[in-house]
Amino acid sequence: MTAKPRVLVVGGGFAGLETAFGLRHLLGDRVRISLAADREDFLFKPNTIYLPFGADEAPLHIRLPDPLFRRHIAFHQGSVSGVDPDALAVELTDGTRLRGDFLVLATGAAMHPQEVPGLAEHAQSVWTPRQMRSLGRRFQELKDAAQAGQHRQVLFLVPPNNKCAGPLYEIALMLDTWLRRAELRSHVHLTWTTYESGYIQAFGPRLHRVVEHEFAVRGIEGHTSAVVDKVGPDEVRYTDGTTRPYDLLVAFPPYVAAVDHPGLPGDDRGFLTTLSVTRQVHGHPQIYAPGDAGDFPVKQAFLAFLQAHAVAEHITTMVDPALLARPRPFEPISMCVMEMFDRATFAQVPLEETGDPAHPVRVAADAGDRYRVGTSPLWRLGKKTLGLYLPVQFRAGRPFHSGRPWQAMELALDGMARTLATGPD
Ligand SMILES: Cc1cc2nc3c(=O)[nH]c(=O)nc-3n(C[C@H](O)[C@H](O)[C@H](O)COP(=O)(O)OP(=O)(O)OC[C@H]3O[C@@H](n4cnc5c(N)ncnc54)[C@H](O)[C@@H]3O)c2cc1C
Incomplete structure (x- = not known):
């Protein structure tokens, strides 16, 4: 290792930025940090x-060079074409070769609609963001048709993987x-189909009951264990032989890793296999894979943050054990707010991996009172606040979880969770 260790982070998403800013926060100038994206x-x-639904896209983008420059993190714009694990080096498509003493591969996930016949051709x-805007145009057409007194069927589809x-x-x-x-709901039939055996299966029975209740009061026809076989131009066929017609099909396709790393161990979808608590890639102690790029079965920004903390703290102990003797392990506690426009549902769910591919995670056996769920219009405010807070932190080059702003946020969230969400019944 050189006098000042070098950390090379690949990926400028939740996991990459949180790791880079977190390392600067923890280690100050004891480390050289570069980020490629x-x-x-x-x-x-x-x-x-x-x-x-018509929101402006511009505020959802944060330019990387300014906050990285502010934290003395070198930025290389380029697409990674290969990783040399022995040399701890990364090759960009323009031929640039970057090296580190530690590599953090945070390149996220990608969609793979091709594995469901017809999905790419027929589903929205x-x-x-481009797909979201295209969906917005289809929603507007739906509204126009409903306003003209026509009936429409919208089918939602979650395929396996x-x-x-x-x-x-x-x-x-x-x-x-x-x-x-818009007083047009009676003209549009909404049907939900998912391969999952329960709604939002990963988050356990309480989220299932919330969605079941919402579907019932809103008149949304819901089907679980509905595994898609193929998609046609106006109907979806499921593996049990049933078919469902649609005018508009909206799907969230199967996931694969965004970048293939042939020299590193990965699962069947290309996600890098890691040690659960440190997110070190198996057999490569100086390479880490936080966030969607790694093999944790649930892909979520909040979980990406927690993994990034585990990585930043682990690297910190390797660089300067006097600074941090014991790194915090990655403990998968998911936190999310599900928007519905008229209200929102908050969920805090401690998870554990099962090793069963059909149900890869479940609510942790020792979750107790930490498994909290609540629905209220006020949770929309929680989601809005998080949406304002994160860009402020990242624009300033600060990790999501740091300093007084986060302490204030955490306090507010905790207070809301205690009053507006309940533990197990
Ligand atoms: C519509 C939608 C809504 C969501 N809502 C929520 C939510 O409410 N709560 C929640 O917790 N999670 C949510 N998620 C999930 C969340 O966005 C992801 O889990 C999160 O983005 C993962 O972070 P990441 O850093 O691992 O990957 P990403 O955010 O995808 O970042 C990957 C980075 O790698 C870069 N990259 C990719 N390929 C290369 C390459 N070849 N070379 C160089 N760089 C590359 C990308 O440009 C990007 O900078 C949502 C996801 C979607 C799609």
Whole structure:
């Protein structure tokens, strides 16, 4: 290792930025940090759910060079084409070779609709801002048709291997409220189909009951264990032989890793296999994979943050054990707010991995009172506040979880969770 260790972070998303800013926060100038990403901006994906309903996209992008410069983090814009694990080096498509003493591979996930016949051709997918805007145009057409007195069927579809179905639930519930407010809901039939055995399966029975209740009161027809076989131009066929017609099909496709790393161990979808508590890649103690790029079965920004903390603290102990003797392990506690426009549901869910591919996570056996769920219009405020707080932190080059602003946020969230969400019944 050189006098000043070098950390090379690849990816400018939640996991990459939180690791880079977290390392600077913990280690000060004891370390040289570089970050490479194929885009010049960070995209705040969670709030792209508002785009189909007319929200402005510009505030969801944060340019990377300014906050990185502020924290003395060198920025290289370029797409990674290969990793040399022995040399701890990364190759960019323009031929640039970057090296570190530690590598943090935080390149996230990508969609793979091709594995479901017909999905790419016929479904509106929710992933990129462009797809969200295209969905917005389809929603407007739906509204126009309903205003002209025509009836329409909207079918939502979660196929197997989707690793973060929550946003599609939000869009279905928001669409219900949006149509209801326009007094057009009676013209549109909404049907939900998911391969999951329970709604938002990863988050356990309490989230299932919340969604079940919402679907019932909103008149959304819901089906679990509905595994898609193929998608046609106006109907979806499921593996049990049933078919469902649609005028508009909205799907959240299967996940794969965004970048293939042939020299490193990965699972069947290309996600790097890691040691659960440190996110070190198996057999490569100086390479880490926090966030969606790694093999944790649920892909979420909040979990990406927690993994990034574990990585930043682990590297800190390796660089200067006197500074931090014992790094905090990654403890998967998911936190999310599900938007519905008229109210929102908050969930805090301690998770544990099961090793069973059909149900890869479950609510942790020792979750107790930490498993909290609540629905209230006030949780919309919680989601809005998080959406304002994060860009402020990242624009300033600060990690999400740091300093007084986070302490204040944490206090407010904790207070809301105690009054507006309950533990197990
Ligand atoms: C519509 C939607 C709504 C969501 N809502 C929520 C929510 O409410 N709450 C929540 O917790 N999570 C939510 N998520 C999930 C969350 O956005 C992801 O889990 C999170 O973005 C993962 O962070 P990441 O840093 O691992 O990956 P990403 O944020 O995807 O970042 C990956 C980074 O790697 C870069 N990259 C990719 N390929 C290369 C390459 N070849 N070379 C160089 N750089 C590369 C990308 O440009 C990007 O900078 C949502 C996701 C979507 C799509």
